[in-house]
Amino acid sequence: MSLETNNTTVKPALKKTISIDDYKEESPDxxxxxxxxxxxxxxxxxxxxxxxxxxxxxxxxxxxxxxxxxxxxxxxxxxxxxxxxxxxxxxxxxxxxxxxxxxxxxxxxxLNTSPGTTINEKIIFGNPTPCSKVFLFDIDNCLYSKKLxxxxxxxxxxxxxxxxxxxxxxxxxxxxxxxxxxxxxxxxxxxxxxxxxxxxxxxxxxxxxxxxxxxxxEIIKPDLELRETLLKIRKSGKFEKMWLFTNAYKSHALRCIVLLGIADLFDGLTFCDYEMVKELSCKPDPSCYLKMSKQVGLIGNTLEEKLQNCYFIDDSLRNLEMGVNLNMKNCILIDQDVTEPYLIEANEKGKTINVVGSFSDLETVFSDLF
Missing domain, CATH: 1.10.150.450 (DNA polymerase; domain 1)
Incomplete structure (x- = not known):
């Protein structure tokens, strides 16, 4: 798409793209x-x-x-x-x-002193009603900054x-x-x-x-900007569910979203179930994505069909690579050191991973969701 201005064609600036092999994760402090x-x-x-x-x-x-x-x-x-x-x-x-x-x-x-500290009961009791469009959210170093x-x-x-x-x-x-x-x-x-x-x-x-x-x-505080962005996504109606997808156990996941003041905004939680010792699976193991798809209630005959309309944001490139390989629609790497969004070319030909520095960047990168 181009813009016509005074008979001059102005092309939108191209987003920087790098190879997945060139991505270097910034070391913490x-x-x-x-x-x-x-x-x-x-x-x-x-x-x-x-x-x-x-x-x-x-x-x-x-x-x-x-x-x-x-x-x-x-x-x-x-x-x-x-x-x-x-x-x-x-x-x-x-x-x-x-x-x-x-x-x-x-x-x-x-707990329960405000909407943001009130856990959606669907998270507690499960919510496997059939759906096809879901936004998946990692928690650690994603919903809260790795800089903490x-x-x-x-x-x-x-x-x-x-x-x-x-x-x-x-x-x-x-x-x-x-x-x-x-x-x-x-x-x-x-x-x-x-x-x-x-x-x-x-x-x-x-x-x-x-x-x-x-x-x-003593570290995580309510994040009003994050809450506002998540509310916009929720109210857009573009997704049937907003789902937490973490390698942590459920107690840690729930504590994080309560402290952030966003506990009411999610429809479910897929966590690493420490009680199932012999069947312990975590991202990026494909079995973990299969478990998530069943818990969400995603529709499709194969895992790739189930995930074809999924958006997935995580701070781990490995987890997102698996999402790309499993046919997720959009995989988003959040890296708080990034000052301007860019793209990573995935190993799977023709597919990319969006890189953002914050949740507020989503409004720029995926404006159609807001």
Missing amino acids: RKLIDMINHIHSVQSFENLLDLTSDWKLKDHQIDSIKYNGLTTYERLMSLVLLPSNAESRNEYAYIIKNQLERNNQHLQSI NIHMLMQIFIRKYFQYILKLDSYDVAKKLNEKYYKQYGLAIKGLINEHPDLKIDPIEYNSFVDDALPLH
Whole structure:
């Protein structure tokens, strides 16, 4: 399409396009990564505070309010510095128990106090009514920004759990094992279960010690701009359902959308069901997309037919590549470091993945949805 202006043809600016092999995911805050990766070598809590004295709590959205004499940041660092012995493992379990209580108290205090903190009952009870058009939303680093560094906090909790359950001598060993299992299995818990069957690891306990123990209410705040964009999509009538599609367990997913103030805007949730240990599947495994299609109630004889009218936004290129391969209509990569939307050429010929920096960019890239 071109525009005629004073007998001059003006062509719309072409969106930048890159090869999928050229896409380089931006690393999270380098200073934060370096700090976490070297915490295990710090000999005392006092030295740790000196080492990181220039690390600004507010820059990372972690408050400086003291609880039992410690800020959130100090509590996290104390957790990492616990040595690996029987006494410390008991202390670790006690710390997690207290954090879970604080998290739950806060959640209960805000539930149902506004539309955005009221969970749509369809999410709780399921909503498999037949449909053909759905917008799928990832949660972590997608509905909330990766710049909150929640992923890095997750790594602290995951590695500490590795130390705890496997009785590892150091945080560094736990870190390397975590990275290995993530690359091999896509989820740390899958690696723990598959590689250590003798321990009979309880994935629900794992979730409690990791995702559920995160002090999310001190980091995630209601996002009115996000809510406005989601409401516009919902009111457009272009989709029969707006659906959450996450690799997290349901408790973490629900807590995130309540804290963001968008819990009433979704029609369902497909999550990684930690209770189904032997059938644990996650994105980008095709079986996870099949499970989602059944839970959504998508119409079609094949998975490709079911997904042909789906829009899917995620922060993981791997997950979106699978969406492209399975014939999704539009796959959208959200990367908060992006200042101008562009396209990635998918490996499947003729197909692309849109890259946006925020949900507000969707109004520009997909103006027909608003």
